[in-house]
Amino acid sequence: QVQLVESGGGAVQAGDSLRLSCAASGFTFGSYRMGWFRQVPGKEREFVASISWSGGSTYYADSVKGRFTISRDNAKNTVYLQMNGLKPEDTAVYYCAADPRTSVYNPTYLYWGQGTQVTVSS
Numbered sequence: 144q145v146q147l148v149e150s151g152g153g154a155v156q157a158g159d160s161l162r163l164s165c166a167a168s169g170f171t172f173g174s175y176r177m178g179w180f181r182q183v184p185g186k187e188r189e190f191v192a193s194i195s196w197s198g199g200s201t202y203y204a205d206s207v208k209g210r211f212t213i214s215r216d217n218a219k220n221t222v223y224l225q226m227n228g229l230k231p232e233d234t235a236v237y238y239c240a241a242d243p244r245t246s247v248y249n250p251t252y253l254y255w256g257q258g259t260q261v262t263v264s265s
Contacts (some may be wrong), residue, residue: 144168145168145241145254146256147239147240147254147255148165148167148225148257149163149237149238149239149257149258149259150163150164151163151164151259152167152237152259152261153260153261153262155229155261155263155264156263157230157231159229159263160225160227160248161192161226162225162226163222163223163237163261164221164222164223165221165222165239165256166171166220166221167222168221170241170254170259172220173237174200175238175241175243176194176195176211176241176243176244177215177240177241178191178192178193178194178239178240179191179222179224179238179239179240180238180239180252181233181236182202182235182236183234183235188200189244190250191203191224193213193247193248194213194214194215194222198214198215198217200265201213201247202247205260206232207226207233207262210227210228210229211226212224226261228262229263230263231263231265232263233261233263234261235260235261236247236258236259236260237259237261238255238256238257240252240253240255240256
């Protein structure tokens, strides 16, 4: 059974940092592209970042480039999202996702986690 379990969300002040984690199980993690998305109630889910199966390629939304860093540890079946310089507009539920297709630019993902809330106050 495939599971993606996000953790690390919380309530912080603007300018603070958070690191989200996503623990994966039930599939061959090291062969899957991983991504982070976020969603605000009433809005469509938004792409944040993606990383190739090896970690050698990454891709970021313009809104987070230079502030967020995606990484992965294939030995731990875990993908991370380091978020620095958080802004109130980063407030959302953050989801991790997995897909076997290789391109970090592919917007389609097969498996999704349940999400973790990030709230940034000014």
